[in-house]
Amino acid sequence: xxxxxxxxxxxxxxxxxxxxxxxxxxxxxxxxxxxxxxxxxxxxxxxxxxxxxxxxxxxxxxxxxxxxxxxxxxxxxxxxxxxxxxxxxxxxxxxxxxxxxxxxxxxxxxxxxxxxxxxxxxxxx
Numbered sequence: 229x230x231x232x233x234x235x236x237x238x239x240x241x242x243x244x245x246x247x248x249x250x251x252x253x254x255x256x257x258x259x260x261x262x263x264x265x266x267x268x269x270x271x272x273x274x275x276x277x278x279x280x281x282x283x284x285x286x287x288x289x290x291x292x293x294x295x296x297x298x299x300x301x302x303x304x305x306x307x308x309x310x311x312x313x314x315x316x317x318x319x320x321x322x323x324x325x326x327x328x329x330x331x332x333x334x335x336x337x338x339x340x341x342x343x344x345x346x347x348x349x350x351x352x353x
Contacts, residue, residue: 235273235282236304238342239295243270243287245339250274250283253321253336254306254344276306297341305345314346 240246250256256274259282263270268289275282283304308314311332318324318336325337335343 233281235284237284237286238340239286239288239291240338240340241287241291241294242339243272243285246285247272247274249323249338250285253318253323253338256283295340300341300343303335303343303345305347307347307349309349311346311348318346 247258251258251274255276257277259273259275261270261272270287272285272287273282274285315324315334318334321336323336323338325335325343327334333345333347335345337343
């Protein structure tokens, strides 16, 4: 029996704002969108265009208050081939929420407060 990663889900308060954030901050593209007939929720799947793994943004029509993220220790991580360029983009966007220069990484926060860890590309020897 084998398992492979498929997607992670996060719930968002403003779907279009979140879609725009993930496009601008990480270059993710919308893969597909689903909305039932009653339009009670919308799912938007976004990916990097190179791997099958996706993030699912879920918007609930009746949700009006921000989500309680607790201590927000749960996060996803991405690697970039241009760490310095990514840092400058995220600094300009004002979304850097935590830096650990000693470990060579930082985190950005999306419009709902979810964190994404930004890592440099692995050097494989």
